[in-house]
Amino acid sequence: MTTPISVMVVDDHPMWRDGVARDLTERGFDVRATAGDAAAAVRIATAVRPDVVLMDLNLGSVSGVEAIRQLSATLAGTRVLVLSASGEHADVLEAVKAGASGYLVKSASAAELVDAVRRTAAGDTVFTAGLAGLVLGEYRRMAAEPEDSGPRLSERETEVLRLVAKGLTARQIADRLFLSHRTVENHVQSTLRKLQLHNRVELARYAIEHGLDTEG
Structure with missing residues (x-):
């Protein structure tokens, strides 16, 4: 049980x-x-x-x-x-x-x-x-950091990060991007290490605070 x-x-x-x-x-x-x-x-x-x-x-x-x-x-x-x-x-x-x-x-x-x-x-x-998009859009307008600030993420890592911020699970992201569940988890763990974060909640908050949009 x-x-x-x-x-x-x-x-x-x-x-x-x-x-x-x-x-x-x-x-x-x-x-x-x-x-x-x-x-x-x-x-x-x-x-x-x-x-x-x-x-x-x-x-x-x-x-x-x-x-x-x-x-x-x-x-x-x-x-x-x-x-x-x-x-x-x-x-x-x-x-x-x-x-x-x-x-x-x-x-x-x-x-x-x-x-x-x-x-x-x-x-x-x-x-x-709809609410995640509203929040992300507001942060995007407020963001003042230059584009080249912070750790460098790959295009795929950024894509996965945006979908995490939308609230998708790893399996949903895998289906969306035609990847295996393990590959998505590897991208998530790699992104966590690069950004020095601890979990998906912090990852989603990072995406919101840096104005990443929800496209893709």
């Missing part, structure tokens, strides 16, 4: 929070805790150390973004997936910069939420369709 994915649900609306927690429990997740504000989220998550924190952004006086920032700094093994009513790209951008592994809007179906939590726990970046 595999250990169930542990989750914490953070939302300031009790009915929504309890409903999401119940749905996840019924689908086999280990919902270890819930919280209604940012301070409680950080305090409780530090104690229960879930695999995934499902985080709303609108949490009253202290934004969920601040909670994301604190959790990212203190809980290396915990990933944060935003579940918000807002699909504004400025909110997505702020959450990703703070350390969120992905961003889902509340109009997502139950099946999409379950899949997103599982993929987040596995180390993937997950975005509601």
Whole structure:
């Protein structure tokens, strides 16, 4: 038997929070805790150390973004997936910069939420369709670094990096590029070494921060 994915649900609306927690429990997740504000989220998550924190952004006086920032700094093994009513790209951008592994809007179906939590726990970046492109486009406009700065990646490594930033799994990238799964993993590991990063979440964040587009 595999250990169930542990989750914490953070939302300031009790009915929504309890409903999401119940749905996840019924689908086999280990919902270890819930919280209604940012301070409680950080305090409780530090104690229960879930695999995934499902985080709303609108949490009253202290934004969920601040909670994301604190959790990212203190809980290396915990990933944060935003579940918000807002699909504004400025909110997505702020959450990703703070350390969120992905961003889902509340109009997502139950099946999409379950899949997103599982993929987040596995180390993937997950975005509601269209949001990754918005974030990448904003960074592209903001980017001020010269093109020749930073480590040199091969054309194929850059192509794989862009698809990682879109939230594709290694197998999906392999199918897209007509490569073997092992070849894609080799490209990912090579890129991680060149950029001195540790995992796919950091890799996706690097792509976003350097304005790589989602073409290809």
